[in-house]
Amino acid sequence: MKxxxxxxxxxxxxxxxxxxxxxxxxxxxxxxxxxxxNLKNLDSARNNPNFIFVQLDLVLDSIPNEVLDGxxxxxxxxxxxxxxxxxxxxxxxxxxxxxxxxxxxETMRMNNxxxxxxxxxxxxxxxxxxxxxxxxxxxxxxxxxxxxSKVACESLIQAYSETFGMQVFIFRFxxxxxPRYSHGHVIDFYRQxxxxxxxxxxxxxxxxxxxxxxxxxxxxxxxTVVNNPFGRINIVNLGTNEATTVRDSxxxxxxxxxxxxxxxxxxxxxxxxxxxxxxxxxxxRILKLGWSPKYTIKQAILETIDYxxxxxx
Amino acid sequence: MKxxxxxxxxxxxxxxxxxxxxxxxxxxxxxxxxxxxNLKNLDSARNNPNFIFVQLDLVLDSIPNEVLDGxxxxxxxxxxxxxxxxxxxxxxxxxxxxxxxxxxxETMRMNNxxxxxxxxxxxxxxxxxxxxxxxxxxxxxxxxxxxxSKVACESLIQAYSETFGMQVFIFRFxxxxxPRYSHGHVIDFYRQxxxxxxxxxxxxxxxxxxxxxxxxxxxxxxxTVVNNPFGRINIVNLGTNEATTVRDSxxxxxxxxxxxxxxxxxxxxxxxxxxxxxxxxxxxRILKLGWSPKYTIKQAILETIDYxxxxxx
Numbered sequence: 001m002k003x004x005x006x007x008x009x010x011x012x013x014x015x016x017x018x019x020x021x022x023x024x025x026x027x028x029x030x031x032x033x034x035x036x037x038n039l040k041n042l043d044s045a046r047n048n049p050n051f052i053f054v055q056l057d058l059v060l061d062s063i064p065n066e067v068l069d070g071x072x073x074x075x076x077x078x079x080x081x082x083x084x085x086x087x088x089x090x091x092x093x094x095x096x097x098x099x100x101x102x103x104x105x106e107t108m109r110m111n112n113x114x115x116x117x118x119x120x121x122x123x124x125x126x127x128x129x130x131x132x133x134x135x136x137x138x139x140x141x142x143x144x145x146x147x148x149s150k151v152a153c154e155s156l157i158q159a160y161s162e163t164f165g166m167q168v169f170i171f172r173f174x175x176x177x178x179p180r181y182s183h184g185h186v187i188d189f190y191r192q193x194x195x196x197x198x199x200x201x202x203x204x205x206x207x208x209x210x211x212x213x214x215x216x217x218x219x220x221x222x223x224t225v226v227n228n229p230f231g232r233i234n235i236v237n238l239g240t241n242e243a244t245t246v247r248d249s250x251x252x253x254x255x256x257x258x259x260x261x262x263x264x265x266x267x268x269x270x271x272x273x274x275x276x277x278x279x280x281x282x283x284x285r286i287l288k289l290g291w292s293p294k295y296t297i298k299q300a301i302l303e304t305i306d307y308x309x310x311x312x313x
Numbered sequence: 314m315k316x317x318x319x320x321x322x323x324x325x326x327x328x329x330x331x332x333x334x335x336x337x338x339x340x341x342x343x344x345x346x347x348x349x350x351n352l353k354n355l356d357s358a359r360n361n362p363n364f365i366f367v368q369l370d371l372v373l374d375s376i377p378n379e380v381l382d383g384x385x386x387x388x389x390x391x392x393x394x395x396x397x398x399x400x401x402x403x404x405x406x407x408x409x410x411x412x413x414x415x416x417x418x419e420t421m422r423m424n425n426x427x428x429x430x431x432x433x434x435x436x437x438x439x440x441x442x443x444x445x446x447x448x449x450x451x452x453x454x455x456x457x458x459x460x461x462s463k464v465a466c467e468s469l470i471q472a473y474s475e476t477f478g479m480q481v482f483i484f485r486f487x488x489x490x491x492p493r494y495s496h497g498h499v500i501d502f503y504r505q506x507x508x509x510x511x512x513x514x515x516x517x518x519x520x521x522x523x524x525x526x527x528x529x530x531x532x533x534x535x536x537t538v539v540n541n542p543f544g545r546i547n548i549v550n551l552g553t554n555e556a557t558t559v560r561d562s563x564x565x566x567x568x569x570x571x572x573x574x575x576x577x578x579x580x581x582x583x584x585x586x587x588x589x590x591x592x593x594x595x596x597x598r599i600l601k602l603g604w605s606p607k608y609t610i611k612q613a614i615l616e617t618i619d620y621x622x623x624x625x626x
Contacts, residue, residue: 143475
């Protein structure tokens with residue numbers, strides 16, 4: 001039985017990856033410092049004899065040798081995932097993303113763990129002019145501390161691959177939606193509307209255009225590339241070939257919640273400093289492997305609303 | 314009198330930048346931890362009443378407030394500058410380049426210092442296919458821990474600019490030569506040939522093709538862009554429009570030293586893991602500002618040999 005390690009295991013995508021791998025017959029070690037993760041996400045996994053949970057902080061603590069023993073691959077999802085708060089806390093992205101990843105890579109190197117799957121972001125393309133954006137888009141200029149921290153991780157992972165022969169999988173995600181979803185515009189709007197069903201305040205002018213992917217499609221996408229690597233270094237956009245505006249998203253959310261709120265838009269074309277006005281990734285590279293998303297953006301948003309409403313019951 | 318701060322002030326380029334700025338009438342604070350820097354490089358500066366030297370380590374120590382008071386710009390040259398030893402010491406580039414730069418940016422932010430000049434490297438383009446390589450070349454894949462650490466710095470600096478409004482100048486250098494030069498292939502070959510004038514061992518097959526720039530041209534290039542910024546974020550290749558092979562360089566060095574050594578080449582197309590087989594930067598962006606290099610690569614190599622021979626006397 002192959003043993004893998006998942007970091008950020010109690011988070012939205014991390015815990016979903018844990019369940020996915022357990023279902024596929026892997027032995028899984030989950031690591032999380034529980035700063036933003038939620039143990040409830042691991043309820044099912046913790047009933048599985050092939051799962052072990054270890055609470056530790058990848059920056060402050062070292063991973064015990066017995067945890068690493070026999071690990072074939074690390075799925076590294078531990079991260080500060082919110083772009084928006086770089087202004088208030090400019091060191092957090094660096095420490096929780098870049099520094100954390102550097103420590104993890106060193107630990108992997110010293111323990112001969114030679115495969116890493118990494119959750120990067122479409123935000124690394126900065127304010128691109130070319131849409132859909134390919135993996136070899138022009139050398140971008142970073143517009144947020146979050147994306148900068150992820151570029152730093154990507155670069156480190158690539159250099160570790162080149163220097164020490166690791167096989168690496170870097171996925172540039174669009175925003176992920178679905179069960180266990182815990183931050184982003186859908187939950188912000190949902191919370192506002194459950195507090196006051198008649199009024200919604202939107203950051204930015206609502207014309208920001210983004211792409212979203214359902215977590216199930218995200219996990220099958222990762223599996224597809226890991227099982228069909230292009231080579232030692234694999235950099236893959238993971239999203240849908242469609243994008244939607246914040247205004248469309250609000251319409252779908254309001255309809256699903258059977259509400260008709262008054263909406264107050266901002267005047268800025270971006271929601272906050274560092275927000276990308278548009279994200280639409282070219283997914284040709286992964287589509288060629290036979291993968292395709294099963295959910296449209298609208299379906300992913302509606303299912304996320306359903307999940308949030310069920311949670312509230 | 315404008316006050317600027319130079320990090321890595323006792324190093325090759327840093328100390329040259331100190332002298333250049335003092336000559337232009339700036340008040341200069343030089344910082345160095347003297348781990349690889351040499352106080353001898355600051356002999357002239359330390360006789361200038363407009364210069365102050367502060368020995369401290371940017372990762373371990375904080376910069377005293379009185380040092381930062383009134384600083385208009387930081388010239389950040391402190392770095393681990395040797396690509397070659399990433400394999401033996403994989404954390405050094407991260408700590409001395411990335412972590413150091415993150416700490417410096419935070420210090421600048423907290424002290425309202427809003428301008429940074431940063432020495433990056435043409436190595437950030439990785440194994441490019443396009444030569445000469447433009448600043449907006451395809452999103453590169455990093456091939457050394459050194460270059461990865463510099464990409465991380467660049468990304469952080471860009472994000473700080475976007476988030477906090479800093480004006481930033483990122484220079485992607487080719488290898489710099491000239492007086493005070495202290496590491497790289499010219500000094501390696503010079504040392505070998507002063508130890509044994511009849512034999513030279515070369516890492517790689519000698520067909521690696523690189524570009525070099527004389528430090529004087531480097532300093533006038535920096536000055537040109539700082540005085541004529543393109544905007545808030547300035548990313549500029551700094552090199553010559555020519556490249557030379559290691560074999561040519563050896564011929565010039567041998568002729569200058571009046572030697573005719575037996576040369577042993579390796580079989581690899583790169584000198585070491587992470588070595589770029591070819592570096593040739595497109596310098597159109599800076600040439601358009603009216604700057605041009607005064608030295609050819611051959612002249613820069615010969616003057617470096619003359620400097621090394623004078624040092625030995």
